[in-house]
Amino acid sequence: MKATTRKIRDADATKARILAAAKSEFARVGLGGARVDEIAERAQANKRMIYHYFGGKEDLFKVVLEEAYLDIRNAEQALALDHLSPREALETLVRFTWQYYLDNPEFITLVNSANLHRGRHLEGSERLRVASRRFVEMVRDILERGAGEGTFRTGVDPVQLNITIAAIGYYYLTNRFTGAVMFERDYMSEDALEQRLAFNIDTVMRLVLA
Amino acid sequence: MKATTRKIRDADATKARILAAAKSEFARVGLGGARVDEIAERAQANKRMIYHYFGGKEDLFKVVLEEAYLDIRNAEQALALDHLSPREALETLVRFTWQYYLDNPEFITLVNSANLHRGRHLEGSERLRVASRRFVEMVRDILERGAGEGTFRTGVDPVQLNITIAAIGYYYLTNRFTGAVMFERDYMSEDALEQRLAFNIDTVMRLVLA
DNA sequence: TAGGTAACGCACTAGTTAGTTACTTACAAT
DNA sequence: ATTGTAAGTAACTAACTAGTGCGTTACCTA
Numbered sequence: 305m306k307a308t309t310r311k312i313r314d315a316d317a318t319k320a321r322i323l324a325a326a327k328s329e330f331a332r333v334g335l336g337g338a339r340v341d342e343i344a345e346r347a348q349a350n351k352r353m354i355y356h357y358f359g360g361k362e363d364l365f366k367v368v369l370e371e372a373y374l375d376i377r378n379a380e381q382a383l384a385l386d387h388l389s390p391r392e393a394l395e396t397l398v399r400f401t402w403q404y405y406l407d408n409p410e411f412i413t414l415v416n417s418a419n420l421h422r423g424r425h426l427e428g429s430e431r432l433r434v435a436s437r438r439f440v441e442m443v444r445d446i447l448e449r450g451a452g453e454g455t456f457r458t459g460v461d462p463v464q465l466n467i468t469i470a471a472i473g474y475y476y477l478t479n480r481f482t483g484a485v486m487f488e489r490d491y492m493s494e495d496a497l498e499q500r501l502a503f504n505i506d507t508v509m510r511l512v513l514a
Numbered sequence: 515m516k517a518t519t520r521k522i523r524d525a526d527a528t529k530a531r532i533l534a535a536a537k538s539e540f541a542r543v544g545l546g547g548a549r550v551d552e553i554a555e556r557a558q559a560n561k562r563m564i565y566h567y568f569g570g571k572e573d574l575f576k577v578v579l580e581e582a583y584l585d586i587r588n589a590e591q592a593l594a595l596d597h598l599s600p601r602e603a604l605e606t607l608v609r610f611t612w613q614y615y616l617d618n619p620e621f622i623t624l625v626n627s628a629n630l631h632r633g634r635h636l637e638g639s640e641r642l643r644v645a646s647r648r649f650v651e652m653v654r655d656i657l658e659r660g661a662g663e664g665t666f667r668t669g670v671d672p673v674q675l676n677i678t679i680a681a682i683g684y685y686y687l688t689n690r691f692t693g694a695v696m697f698e699r700d701y702m703s704e705d706a707l708e709q710r711l712a713f714n715i716d717t718v719m720r721l722v723l724a
Numbered sequence: 725t726a727g728g729t730a731a732c733g734c735a736c737t738a739g740t741t742a743g744t745t746a747c748t749t750a751c752a753a754t
Numbered sequence: 755a756t757t758g759t760a761a762g763t764a765a766c767t768a769a770c771t772a773g774t775g776c777g778t779t780a781c782c783t784a
Binding site: 333334336337373413415416417418419420421422423424426427429432433436437440461463464466467468470471472474475476478479480481482483484485486487488489499500503504506507510511 | 543544546547583623625626627628629630631632633634636637639642643646647650671673674676677678680681682684685686688689690691692693694695696697698699709710713714716717720721
């Protein structure tokens with residue numbers, strides 16, 4: 305009956321609720337704007353528990369941030385791009401990156417907040433470094449396979465390509481509010497999103513094709 | 515002697531000092547993180563003056579933001595790209611955008627902060643809309659001239675191109691802290707900056723060339 | 725079933741924070 | 755020279771904020 309017993313006290317569940325609430329709050333108003341009391345309330349936990357489990361606001365932010373990055377890196381691995389042709393693999397990656405940002409808007413704001421604070425909340429994370437190395441190797445492999453079969457040109461730096469793939473989706477979405485004012489466009493209509501994705505796939509393909 | 519008289523009371527000078535201090539503070543720690551007392555102190559002005567001249571923290575942010583955008587739009591116009599060949603004009607724009615971000619790092623953080631707050635501080639700015647329209651027309655003109663002489667392909671959306679030109683520079687710089695942790699690279703060395711700019715010019719050229 | 729341990733809650737502190745009140749003082753126009 | 759007005763100041767306040775001290779209670783294990 306253990307699984308069905310409604311535990312009044314459940315450390316794991318409380319921790320998870322705090323993390324979820326913190327992710328949402330940090331994403332909504334940034335590290336500086338987030339309020340510990342608000343996170344506690346939304347997590348239906350006592351504020352004391354945040355200090356008990358995580359140490360403090362900044363430590364909580366570190367955990368939220370690392371989780372967010374590990375989550376996208378894991379999702380990328382799950383794509384199994386090495387089973388696809390180089391061309392398909394790259395297009396799949398561009399589409400995935402775009403869709404991930406759309407489905408997880410809090411990821412973008414968390415990353416922005418982390419960088420406003422000069423990345424200091426991520427500095428020690430060896431887990432993230434390992435995951436990132438694997439990711440770069442994955443892209444390098446696609447580029448090498450493509451160059452080998454003659455589809456792609458040689459000499460494309462996988463890190464630069466990664467940055468560009470992220471940039472063309474990320475920038476569009478994170479700056480959509482000021483963009484909408486300046487360019488008097490609806491950035492988020494179905495048509496607009498579709499057009500941007502098509503433009504981005506085109507950009508990346510023209511960049512690597514032989 | 516008016517010009518050389520050291521006025522103890524000078525509304526314009528005080529306003530300007532407040533604006534400069536606010537720009538720096540908002541850029542450093544965001545709207546939420548900035549402290550009105552700190553801005554007043556750094557401006558060597560009394561906090562009361564901020565409320566007197568600008569109304570409040572958020573109104574001050576609005577002015578800072580609008581100024582920042584108008585500044586880059588003016589600088590772009592000053593490039594006189596219509597005097598260059600389409601190809602040179604576009605490369606000049608890519609180089610300029612990149613260099614502007616490097617020379618005015620506060621611009622990027624201000625824009626990030628504005629978007630974290632869903633662009634609401636910019637919503638009413640007709641001045642910015644006018645300047646942006648002129649900017650889009652400038653890029654459209656380059657693309658049309660290029661297409662006319664056969665250098666560029668047809669059908670490239672100038673707004674999408676603008677977004678991409680901004681994105682590939684902006685993203686690299688704003689996310690350089692988390693990027694440095696993940697990819698174990700120095701984003702800001704002279705070599706790295708030069709390589710990124712070259713990569714970006716290449717990306718844009720491949721995107722538009724016929 | 726007894727008791728130790730970890731989960732949890734209340735109420736507080738010490739320091740901040742945006743914004744204001746009530747005042748003084750320089751300056752320019754008359 | 756006088757004086758109205760705008761520039762400038764200092765000392766508040768009321769609300770907020772991260773973090774904590776200390777006591778209580780549920781749950782697991784021996």
